[in-house]
Amino acid sequence: MLASLLVISIGQLRADPAYKAGGGKVSFSVGSNVPFLKVSGSSSVVKGSGEGTIAGNVAQVRSAAFELDPKTLKTGISLRDQHMYEQVFTAANGSITPVVFRTAAFEAKRNPTSGKWEANFQAQLTLRGVTRPVRFHASAEQKGTQVIINAEGVVKTSEFGVKPITYSGAKVNSEANVMVRDLRVEP
Numbered sequence: 001m002l003a004s005l006l007v008i009s010i011g012q013l014r015a016d017p018a019y020k021a022g023g024g025k026v027s028f029s030v031g032s033n034v035p036f037l038k039v040s041g042s043s044s045v046v047k048g049s050g051e052g053t054i055a056g057n058v059a060q061v062r063s064a065a066f067e068l069d070p071k072t073l074k075t076g077i078s079l080r081d082q083h084m085y086e087q088v089f090t091a092a093n094g095s096i097t098p099v100v101f102r103t104a105a106f107e108a109k110r111n112p113t114s115g116k117w118e119a120n121f122q123a124q125l126t127l128r129g130v131t132r133p134v135r136f137h138a139s140a141e142q143k144g145t146q147v148i149i150n151a152e153g154v155v156k157t158s159e160f161g162v163k164p165i166t167y168s169g170a171k172v173n174s175e176a177n178v179m180v181r182d183l184r185v186e187p
Contacts, residue, residue: 020047020048020049020185020186021046021047021048021049021050021064021066021149021183021184021185022046022047022048022183022184023044023046023182023183023184024044024046024149024180024181024182024183024184025042025043025044025046025180025181025182026042026043026044026046026068026073026178026179026180027040027041027042027043027178027179027181028040028041028042028073028155028176028177028178028179029176029177029179030172030173030175030176030177031172031173031175032170032171032172032173033170033171033173034169034170037170039075039080039084039172040075041073041074041075041076041081041084042073042074043068043069043072043073043074044072045068045069045072046066046067046068046180046183047066047067047068048064048065048066048067048101048183049064049065050062050063050064050065050103051063051064052064054117057109057110058107058108058109058110059107059108059109059110059117059119059140060105060107061103061105061106061107061108061119061121062105063102063103063104063105064102064103065100065101065102065103066100066101066102067098067099067100067101068098068099068101069098069099070085070088070089070096070098070099071085071089071096083165083167087162087163087165088127088128088157088162088165089127089128090128091128091129091130092128092129092161093129095129097126097128097129098126099125099126099127100125100126101123101124101125101126101134102123102124102126103121103122103123103124106119106121106122107119108138108140111139114139115141116139116140116141117139117140117141118137118138118139118140119137119138120135120136120137121135121136121138122134122135123135123136125155125160127155127157127160128160128161128162130159130160130161132159132160134153134154134155135153135154136151136152136153136178137151137152137153138150138151138180139151140185145186146184146185146186147184147185147186148182148183148184148185149180149182149183149184149185150179150180150181150182150183151179151180151183152177152178152179152180153177153178154175154176154177154178155175155176155178156174156175156176157174157175157176158174162174
């Protein structure tokens, strides 16, 4: 879902819409009203593409899009996974549609301390067929011919029509911390 410094055309000064992203890992963590009780899960099935350029210390991202099949997210407990698919990812019409993350243009500047490009940006997230704006922070670094992206942000599931989730007195929070790690972008 979620990284979007996606297509920095590695070391080149031109855009190339053929850049693809994949690998990496999308994970989430959600707290509850019970101390020390969190629900966490992840997926390593992320696909995306976009276009952008690097010129000096600035990476210009013109567009980026990522997609994740919600059924690839796993928490480690199959019954909890089933409840998550039903309560979080099932749309009003009963379907489970892909989670889609799209950005418009934004700039990432190289951090002189870390050497990574960094940016705070707004994107459009579609969850359950509902699209809302979300904010993320991303960093990217070049490794050989690839750019490796990491990003994180908070997604408030209630803004996408997810009703409060409770079980035996425990209530899951609406704010999910979403992290993208080691998403690889390459030609």
